[in-house]
Amino acid sequence: MRVAANHLQPPIHEWAQQRPASVNPNPLIGQRRALAAIEQTMRIGGRYAHGYMVTTPGLRVIDVLEELQQRHQWVHFERFDWLYLANPATASEPLCVNVPAGTARNVLDGMMKLFETKPEERTELLEKLQSDYPTERFQRYLQLVKDKTFEDLPGSELATVIVQSDAEKNDFVLCDRVTDASLFGSIRLQSVGGTISSELHLIQPGAILKANGGVLAIDAEELLSQPGLWRKLKYILRTSFFHWPQPGEANIAAYYQPEPVPIHLKVLLLGDRSIYGQLRELDRDFDNLFPYLADFSAYYSLTQDNLVPYFDYLAYVEREAATLPLAAGALPLILKESSRLSDYQTELSLDTIALMQLLREAAAIARQQQQEVISEDAVLAVLQQRQQREGYIAELSRRQILEGQVYIATDGEVVGQVNGLTVVTIGGSEFGEPTRITATVHYGDGDIIDIDRKSELSGSIHTKGVMILSAYIANVFARSEEMRLSATIVFEQSYYEVDGDSASLAELCCLLSALAEAPIAQGLAITGAVDQFGAVQAIGAVNEKITGHFELCQARDLDGKQGVIIPKANMGQLNLEPHVIAAVEAGKYAIYAIDDVADALALLTGEKQEQLYARIEKRLAELQHCEPEQPWYRRIW
Incomplete structure (x- = not known):
């Protein structure tokens, strides 16, 4: 299916028109699941009723805690x-x-x-x-x-x-710089007349005592990075008493032991999901002490919620960014970038810091142009500047292709050669580019040799993908008898490890092209994973892959025959740049969405799957009834 231009990005202009006349800044939009967990946590008292908040990148914890404080009071609060x-x-x-x-x-x-x-x-x-x-x-x-x-x-x-x-x-006390002293407090020492001692004024409370009777939020990663702090915290939560450690170094004899403080508080650990998983796996007490999980989302789902509340979240972002007002014409670009950050057309980002950075950069450009609002042009300039800043490595890589140092064909037809689409990550830069995949066939026992694997340049997931396409070919052509053809497949001019299964569809088409001796159109590039039955499955970074191939074709002049083939399952992730959409709309570039290998073969070779497979079957049948031709040096003996 050829993808229409209106499906290449989310309906951002329709979204922008839904912005209400008045908004109420709110950092907790889209967090119903987490809020329900927090509400339940705040109802329960006792030693075994603490919670873990899964925080996401870009979440401003201070703002979230302040909003939670206004909404959810701990019912057992007593200061x-x-x-x-x-x-x-x-x-x-x-x-x-x-x-x-x-x-x-x-x-x-x-x-x-x-x-x-x-x-x-x-x-x-x-x-x-x-x-x-x-x-x-x-x-x-x-x-x-x-x-x-x-x-x-x-x-x-x-x-x-x-x-x-x-x-x-009832303040939330936040301990985000966790040390022994900041969390538990300390007792200092003084020297008077050569005698080391301590007194009342040298007792310094930590966050646990400051939060006593209320709610204490602790950065979990900081807590676990300090040896011994987790065990001390657990002991306090289990016993409900805080015991002061002996002051000073172990070799200083200065006995000072204040009476233990009874502790009555609610603890919320803040961290990512990996830390939560490690704590559950490695500490048998964790589930008992922290039974409540508040899972904050990084995205706002438009399939589950109405769009209108999201504008309250954007109003909160604007307020915290403290910049120029956002013009109505700039809103579609903000929503487009928000959707791009989420990777789905039906989701918008809740990465507060990323959106604040975008607004502040745009405001700086607007002020430079002596504007009183953040205009569409200012936002567009920011996005273009980011591409310019981050595109140096991609340009160098593309230049190697354009100068012929790396061979990638974008026109003509070749048997056993196809352009796959990959994502390259180098030095913090990530970009898509085409890669040439070739396959050859020869008389053998039906095995498929992956040269990248043989040369130890194949990751485990890529190896799995090659084994799956091998299983597909065996299932189709070698059910009842052994294949007499073997094949080799390789990523040409690839000198680093290849991993992932997103090239398995391209590799399968390349192999079938070589087996059927059917030429493949080089103007088309293809990406997708394939299962043992030929169904095409979704892959990652679809926008980067399309853009990488488009930029190369555009540099060589678009002829209307170039394009990409992607899994239909990835259509909901399309969010392409305006110049790519314009080329598709003008018919100079094509994007095809498929769900079966048969569709891919028809686009690449111009022939139906049945025709190609019939030629392969005929070729295999001929080999089953004849011995391979002997080399010349054996024939003369």
Whole structure:
């Protein structure tokens, strides 16, 4: 099937017309699955009810957490201020006390007044402190010191506030730079008169204590890259107590052991899916501690959701980019680039950072041109500049073909030769280009020799693809008796490892061409995977492959006979550049979508599959009843 020009990119102009008059910036558009998981996580309390958020490239975690905070409060949220107070029994073991959130400074003022008042005159003050700050730990401490004076307290300090909270504000505490000190806190040391010691003011809280009573979000990759931190975190979550480590180095004798802090919080680990998989596989406690998975999506599916909410997401991107307003005429190009990032016509990207970069680059060009909005021309200029910046290696590779250093034919017909389509990745650059595949046949036992595999230039997936096409040929031509023809196949002028199965259709057509002695049109290039029954299957990077072949043909002048053959399953991924679409629309270049090897053979050779296979069968039948001709040196003996 020849693909019409209107199917070569998503309907971006139709999409742009659906933008509503008013929008509400929202970073959580398209995340219903993840939001449902977060909502469930926030309903549950206890030690075994934490969650893992699968974050995607380009997701701005801070913005997501702020939005989640407004929507989903942890129902077991309970904030306190936490203090360490001097222990009358020993200076090296201060006592941990919690008081209602926001009252720590008032508590310290009350405690100072208490100790400044004579013990026999403290009754009224004690009753007021007990009434104003009715927490069990503080009540217990008041009973402990109700008859004590400053002189009865060891050390030089009465108290230190380690955490001050807001009872009304349930912030997500984010720990994205994870170290032992930033997550768990630390106790510093001081040297006084040659003696190493620690005191109350040297206790430094970490993110766990700052989030206590609320929600703590931790970067999982950072956490796991620091030896020992994961085990310490697990211990705290299992026991609900935070124990301070001994301060200083192991060889410094300075005993200082504050009372453990009771921990009551919700933990969300943030990371990619591979880390989640490793934790589930390698740690038997992980599933118990983190049973809830919030899987954030990188794409907005138009098959599952209406397009209109996506404009709220774009409004959020515009707000965070803080650039010039986006003109209505530029919106189709933004949507086209968003679809290109997703690789599907029915999906749009949720890569916030990539879209912000696009808007900021376009705004810079617009300002340079003294425009007050981001115009269509400004966005187009950005996209062209990116192609220019990233296209150097592709141009060098294409120049080798144009100068004849690498032989690729784009006209004429040749038996046993076809142009496949590959993607080349070199030094961070990725581009598509055609590659010449050739096949020869000779008398033998029916085996197919892959020269790339023999020379150890074939990856495992490519090897699998060759074995599948071998199975197809055997299934068609050698069901009842052995084939008397063998074949060799190779990627010509390929000096690096070849991998992937996207060339298996091209290799099969090349082999069948050699077996039937049917010439293949060199103006057509082909890509696709094939199964054992000849069905054509989808491949990756279809747009890059088409563009690579088109650029070569355009440099040699388009004659209307050139084009590419792709799997029909890849039509939903087409998102080509305007100049390629224009050439297709003008009939100077063709794109064909197929789903069976028979369609590919008809396009490449101009003959029906039945005709080609009949010629191959005839050739094989002739070989079955005759011996191969002897070499000349044997005939003269």
